[in-house]
Amino acid sequence: MSRLPETSNSLLLKVRDPANVDAWREFAAIYRPAVYRLARRQGLQDADAEDLAQRVLVSVADALQTWEKDDNRGTFRAWLLRIARNAIINALTRRPPDAALGGTGVTDQLAAEQATGSPIRDLIEDEHRRAVFRWAAAAVRADLHESTWMAFQLTAVEGRSIEEAAAETGKSIGSVYAARSRVMRRLRAKVMEWEA
Numbered sequence: 001m002s003r004l005p006e007t008s009n010s011l012l013l014k015v016r017d018p019a020n021v022d023a024w025r026e027f028a029a030i031y032r033p034a035v036y037r038l039a040r041r042q043g044l045q046d047a048d049a050e051d052l053a054q055r056v057l058v059s060v061a062d063a064l065q066t067w068e069k070d071d072n073r074g075t076f077r078a079w080l081l082r083i084a085r086n087a088i089i090n091a092l093t094r095r096p097p098d099a100a101l102g103g104t105g106v107t108d109q110l111a112a113e114q115a116t117g118s119p120i121r122d123l124i125e126d127e128h129r130r131a132v133f134r135w136a137a138a139a140v141r142a143d144l145h146e147s148t149w150m151a152f153q154l155t156a157v158e159g160r161s162i163e164e165a166a167a168e169t170g171k172s173i174g175s176v177y178a179a180r181s182r183v184m185r186r187l188r189a190k191v192m193e194w195e196a
Contacts, residue, residue, distance in 0.1 A: 012076060016064050024061075030135050030194075032057055034127040035084045042088050052091055056084045077128060136190035140183060151176045152183035 014023030032053050039049035060080055141149050147169045154165035155176065165176045 012064065015061070026135070028057060029138070030131050031080060033134065034131040037130070038084060038127050039088050039091070042092065044088065044091060048091060052087055056087050059083060059087075081128070132191060132194055133187070136187050136194065139190055140186045144183065147171060148179040148183065151179035155180050156184065
């Protein structure tokens, strides 16, 4: 698996400033969807997952005021997603007072995943990679002509042939190749910008 993008130190510094709304929006655009999807995959309902994602980001915003980078503790992303995992475990194991007692399958499964760390860690990393791609794609798409983006979408994302994409977009085959290459180059640059 390739190296995953890490949250830039400059963004972390910007997010610490409560007045920097743009930095917070960028930060939330990356992490809120990832936390939400992670919660949904672990069995939370839509509204509960939305609420959990909001609570995680509020907790992180509070903790960022005193958070310091420490290579011995791991990366910021790992720390943030550990907060998310713990919040999900708390949400799944919290029982309303009138809940009937039943099996502990979900609790046992979460405890086993936490002990090994492997399946949930892979899920967290996949979600992070998707969130970074979505963020980069939204930024790149805003600067492109719609047919250029569509040529990329059809071929690179949907896996359709160059010929099909050319017919659907009204571009030549060579133009579809060029458009796909241009978009991929811009996406790589945007992800590298995130890493830097």
